[in-house]
Amino acid sequence: MAPTALADVADDHTLGQHLESISDAIDDVNSIKYDTKSKFDAAKDKATFRQYEDACDRVRNFYREQHAKQTVAYNLAARARFYSASRTRPRMTIWQAMEKLDTLVDESDPDTSLSQIEHLLQSAEAIRRDGKPRWMQVTGLIHDLGKLMLFDPALGTQGQWDVVGDTFPVGLAFDRRIIYPDTFAANPDTRDPVYASPLGIYHAGCGLDNVMLSWGHDEYLYHVVKDQSTLPDEALAMIRYHSFYPWHREGAYRELMADKDHAMLQAVQAFNPYDLYSKSDDVPRVEDLKPYYMGLIDKFFPQGELAW
Ligand SMILES: [Fe+2]
Ligand SMILES: [Fe+2]
Numbered sequence: 001m002a003p004t005a006l007a008d009v010a011d012d013h014t015l016g017q018h019l020e021s022i023s024d025a026i027d028d029v030n031s032i033k034y035d036t037k038s039k040f041d042a043a044k045d046k047a048t049f050r051q052y053e054d055a056c057d058r059v060r061n062f063y064r065e066q067h068a069k070q071t072v073a074y075n076l077a078a079r080a081r082f083y084s085a086s087r088t089r090p091r092m093t094i095w096q097a098m099e100k101l102d103t104l105v106d107e108s109d110p111d112t113s114l115s116q117i118e119h120l121l122q123s124a125e126a127i128r129r130d131g132k133p134r135w136m137q138v139t140g141l142i143h144d145l146g147k148l149m150l151f152d153p154a155l156g157t158q159g160q161w162d163v164v165g166d167t168f169p170v171g172l173a174f175d176r177r178i179i180y181p182d183t184f185a186a187n188p189d190t191r192d193p194v195y196a197s198p199l200g201i202y203h204a205g206c207g208l209d210n211v212m213l214s215w216g217h218d219e220y221l222y223h224v225v226k227d228q229s230t231l232p233d234e235a236l237a238m239i240r241y242h243s244f245y246p247w248h249r250e251g252a253y254r255e256l257m258a259d260k261d262h263a264m265l266q267a268v269q270a271f272n273p274y275d276l277y278s279k280s281d282d283v284p285r286v287e288d289l290k291p292y293y294m295g296l297i298d299k300f301f302p303q304g305e306l307a308w
Contacts, residue, residue: 172200
């Protein structure tokens with residue numbers, strides 16, 4: 001057994017590193033694209049812009065695949081696998097999940113990129129420094145743990161395109177405000193008379209709780225924690241919608257919102273800077289911070305182990 005297990009771990013490392021590389025490029029595009037105020041007027045202008053263009057090439061190829069493959073059929077199948085009675089759900093505490101993600105997605109170049117656990121702690125620490133509530137701090141701490149989906153074979157995760165990247169609803173016409181909207185031409189749902197219609201399978205004001213968002217680490221973690229924590233709805237929204245840029249940044253899909261979703265939108269918009277822009281802060285000292293965050297984890301995940 002041992003050699004197989006070791007080989008699996010090596011494969012997981014490779015998977016994890018590829019995932020992290022494209023995930024960083026996506027964040028670069030999201031943070032640089034919209035940051036018109038401060039990023040382009042300093043001495044690092046050119047370097048930043050070159051980094052943006054490089055990231056764009058890779059990110060465009062990534063979205064070409066994602067936008068072709070995120071169909072209604074794929075999304076139904078992914079949820080069926082998640083809820084399947086025959087899937088043995090891995091059991092882990094939050095901290096174990098953080099450590100597992102960190103070992104699976106370890107960085108080859110620690111000078112330029114943060115490890116997963118460092119990104120999570122930085123987000124949480126920035127939220128804490130700003131005096132935000134403890135439920136929001138713990139949300140920052142866990143928001144990317146859904147990336148562990150890549151390493152549970154029973155979930156049938158295909159690759160990076162169904163783990164990371166901006167998210168969007170399926171089952172209605174793809175909005176032009178989604179990044180690289182032309183790449184949806186290869187998605188068969190664009191030729192389905194219902195799925196390609198303005199409201200598709202939904203009705204106006206149906207509420208985002210009733211909308212199927214493209215399957216990825218946000219949606220997966222939301223399904224994991226919604227019944228296994230004492231987190232408020234705002235926290236669940238920050239988890240579920242943190243990559244839903246066409247909605248929280250571009251203003252699309254307002255017609256699907258129910259009353260509740262306006263408060264959720266504010267929460268997600270308040271959370272976004274802590275995800276995107278905390279990456280340049282000081283590298284957190286994991287062992288120093290662990291006791292504080294273990295206390296928060298106990299409060300919001302009182303049962304300890306979660307089924308993933
Ligand atoms: Fe994320
Ligand atoms: Fe993140």
